[in-house]
Amino acid sequence: MTEERENELYDLAELFKVFGDSTRIRILFALMGRDFSVNDLAAELQMTQSAVSHQLKILRQSKLVSARREGKSMIYFPADDHVRTIIEMGMEHIEE
Amino acid sequence: MTEERENELYDLAELFKVFGDSTRIRILFALMGRDFSVNDLAAELQMTQSAVSHQLKILRQSKLVSARREGKSMIYFPADDHVRTIIEMGMEHIEE
DNA sequence: CATACAAATGAACATTTATTCATATGTTTA
DNA sequence: TAAACATATGAATAAATGTTCATTTGTATG
Secondary structure, X not given: OOXXXXXXXXXXXXXXXXXXXXXXXXXXXXXXXXXXXXXXXXHHHOOOHHHHHHHHHHHHHOOOEEEEEEOOEEEEEEOOHHHHHHHHHHHHHHOX | OOHHHHHHHXXXXXXXHHHOOXXXXXXXXXXXXXXXXXXXXXXXXXXXXXXXXXXXXXXXXXXXXXXXXEOOEEEEEEOOHHHHHHHHHHHHHHOO
């Protein structure tokens, strides 16, 4: 196996690791429905603002979500269609 | 969000967690090429037989790989096409 | 049936990681 | 500009997880 391939697989594992946490998956799923501020997300998921913010940071770093500022709030939304595609793909495997 | 949906998302995170480890991804990728015995996989990935066997157990439990016996060896192979689809999907996101 | 080979398993250890708590940063508005 | 609101961040803690080591289980064969 080439070193390049090895690295690719390593990156791939890193990507799936991001999806492999129920808090982050729930965040992504919520954002598939509509945009959310951090506080609203925390309320929706019944989690602390801090916990949600920490996970949003990871999602941002992975380029899975983006944010825009609206007044005092930061509004988060999916970065692109890959989020939806990957989640729907996983769902298909689950529902069997 | 319905309780059923919550559970579904939890299962989804569990599925992605399995893909979210470089050893397991490398195993899956190798098996996409051809079937392997445990020892051969260990040699291919340069890992101990034990480490590989432990990870294969997790992959078996997740129904991502299956195995057949051939003499003294256990030959592992992908359980179905989902493995390939999910990995290829992830690759697409990476290559951007 | 004893030995050799292949794989699986359990416990221990080290590492990673998610959450909490306290606090800092940034923005609006009275 | 002070106060209130919203988010981000750092350190600490607890829990989860991957690998190693030693050993067991299962199969073939001399």
